[in-house]
Amino acid sequence: MxxxxxxxxxxxxxxxxxLDRWFQRHLPDTGYxxxxxWARTGQLRLxxxxxxxGARVMAGQSIRVPPIEPDQSDDRPSKPKRAELTAAENEFAQSLVIHRDRxxxxxxKPPGLATQGGTKTHxxxxxxxxxxxxxxxxxPKLVHRLDKDTSGVLLLARSANAAGYFSKSFSGRTAHKVYWALVVGVPSIEEGLIDLPLARQPGSGxxxxxxxxxxxxxxxxxxxxVERAGNAACWLELQPLTGRTHQLRAHLSxxxxxxxxxxxxxxKEAFLTGGISRKMHLHARRLVIPHPNGSSLDVHADLPEHFIESMGLLGFDLENGFDRPLAGEKIALDKESEKIAAGRRARDRRRARRGERRNRSSQKEHDKKR
Structure with a gap:
């Protein structure tokens, strides 16, 4: 053998x-x-x-994997193998790529394509x-998700280390996401913060x-x-500061x-007449995230066809979708502005005190002369 x-x-x-984790990654059909x-009988070696x-493996080490005996069986069923993709599926998946590095x-991601499988989603x-x-x-590995009917930027990690790095960015809020949405109606305040806690709705499963x-x-x-179509609808730019399920959809509703x-x-209130598509108009437009090589990824995704058509029907100009400061940058700018303002207030107070001292001195001199 x-x-x-x-x-x-x-x-x-x-x-x-x-070592057992290494098997999960590379030989997933091999049960614990x-x-x-193999370890107990001395056949498994580093x-x-x-x-x-439970031994920790190091890059460059050699792992000896013994042969599988025909009469040996694991205590769990082997995972079903993924069906081989067709040429059309390979071509379609590769056509979605807008950035690729090490x-x-x-x-x-186009609207209508689920990120992962689930009940009745194959x-x-x-x-x-x-x-x-x-x-x-x-x-590659998924490190975040988009709803099935939401289009736009979706990042995949090409290694386990990269997946861990990017996942920390999402959980640590150093990844910044910008969405575009068409909404029914127009908020009375031009820009602002929606701060509403969310929970799963009882009875919705x-x-x-x-x-x-x-x-x-x-x-x-x-x-x-960004733009408005009278009082009927408007184009919003959205920056989620937290990452709750359906956050943007629930907040705007x-x-x-x-x-x-x-x-x-x-x-029913979520649909417009006049030829506007009944598909959802929410698009992950931009992602800015730290990169493992020390740089920063900043990627934009073009709108899907139905979104572009609706923009045209509403008279919106894509050129108006300029990038404003990201949430983190805005907070930093606000803090810097406040720091400058505080400095100015302190300077004004010092000047006022000096003026008061001069006035008191002048008054004393005046009193002496009298």
């Missing part, structure tokens, strides 16, 4: 992970029971030495990721969010009006301006 022994070299992306049996499933792939982006492996050692002042999680969204086409949150 020795001729069937396999040998693998640990890649840099796997440096520091547990089998790995433990650089020629016996190894336990660590990241960014796609412009066609999704996750199922197409084999087409986006290119020259990497494994298929967890599929819908609602404002819950007592038990909801903090949810904040910056918005500004809660303040009375549902996203055009979002019947789930806006009901």
């Amino acid at each position: 020795s001729e069937n022994v396999r040998s693998f070299i640990v890649d840099e992306d796997d440096d520091g992970i547990r 029971t089998r790995i433990a049996r 650089d020629g030495r016996r190894a336990l499933p 660590d990241a792939i960014i796609v412009n 066609y999704h982006l996750d199922g197409l990721l084999d087409a986006l492996q290119f020259d990497a050692v494994s298929r 967890g599929e819908k969010m609602h404002v819950d002042e007592e038990n909801g999680a903090t949810a904040k969204t910056l918005y500004r009006i 809660a303040i009375g301006f549902p996203i055009v086409g979002d019947g789930k949150y806006g009901g």
